[in-house]
Amino acid sequence: MRVPVGMPLRESEAIVLRTTRLGEADKIVSLLTRQWGRLRAVAAGARRPKSRWGALFEPMTHLRAWIFERENRDLLRMNSADLIESFFDMQKEYRIQVATNYLGEVTERLLPEREANERAFRLLVAVLKGLKVSGEVNRPLGYFDYWMLKLGGFLPDFERCHNCGRDMGQGAFYGPGSEGLVCRDCKPPAAASPLPKNDLRTMALACSQPLDKWLRTQRVGDSIRVRLFLEEVIRTHAERELVTVGMLKEEG
């Protein structure tokens, strides 16, 4: 393929995070690419009924994309794309749709544009596969939250108080806007009920293995409470309310 001068061609695996309408027939596709990080590109004609793109740009589709970059233009241009794996069918379930939208929203909020992060890309692919295979929301999202925070360097200490640095004993607390867990003495007034240390340890242990391996085992401990805490930390670092968090709570 001939690449026009001044218009470098990029080829990369990518996950579609979300799409927005552009003009009469086009779409702006927000992508997390394996090699180039988060990008936004225009897919011309993607909304036409006879479009060659078809279902490629549905949220969370894993594809191989060929993208042109044009000088002095913020938006890139998608030249071609091939499907690697579709996650269309699993999102028929509303609670899975809410979960995948949460993945997309957190990825867009926490990862800066045009900064390669291959580990985040691999994490997203693994979590999507986990959702697809298990049909379960809690453990895949907990795994995603844990590793997104860890990759960003924001993962709180599960053993020591964020405030005073002492061992938290058997119960750890957090409240709205928390960046970490605190001990009983430092507990904020609006703190939720304590997170048992055992749950935190179980979560850390579970997240130290591949997600598919964790999903093959029986559930141990109550990971949902730890997940809610990790979600709170993500909200704090996103510095903006996440639309999908409330909906996740409604769906249990």
Added chain:
Amino acid sequence: MKDYAEPLARLIEELKRLPGIGQKSAQRIAFHLQRVPREEAERLAAAVHEVKDKIRLCSRCNNLTDRDICEFCSDPTRSADVICVVESPFNVVAIEKTREFHGQYHVLHGALSPLQGIGPEQLKIKSLLERLKGGVKELIIATNPNVEGEATAIYLSKLIKPLGVRVTRIAMGIPVGSELDFADEVTMLKAIEGRREI
């Protein structure tokens, strides 16, 4: 120095707010409106006013109408046994073009889209459930064939099937007049899943 006289600049700014209208198109339309006879420009302004004053939602199906009950709901020749559920009033027009559907409509005004903050509460689902109490036999779900439309369709079917109403979904697959070679894997799969005996 300003590029345009203040009233013209304001008109261009207002036109740019319209969907699909950029700076160039806005300039072209504004200069055109300045050139046309006054009556023509006033007809346009009056039409905009009339739409804002008279158009509202049908109290039964939520389609756009200038009466309390829209023409589809009040037409005695249309069957009230079958309701076609669509996302927007545009979709009603698309289905009407086929001239093959003789039932009534229900407009949801959106589809489930968590990223845009649209959950079941934001859609016109309660009024649909009310309508089903009137002895509806079939509900055709014609939401868009994308993730949001599919999730909405499945959500509605789970809600409505237990009420004893037949729930069907419009087919997905290869567009008429295109070629199989150009179909992507997901569309092809949907076409095979939705095959029918001939």
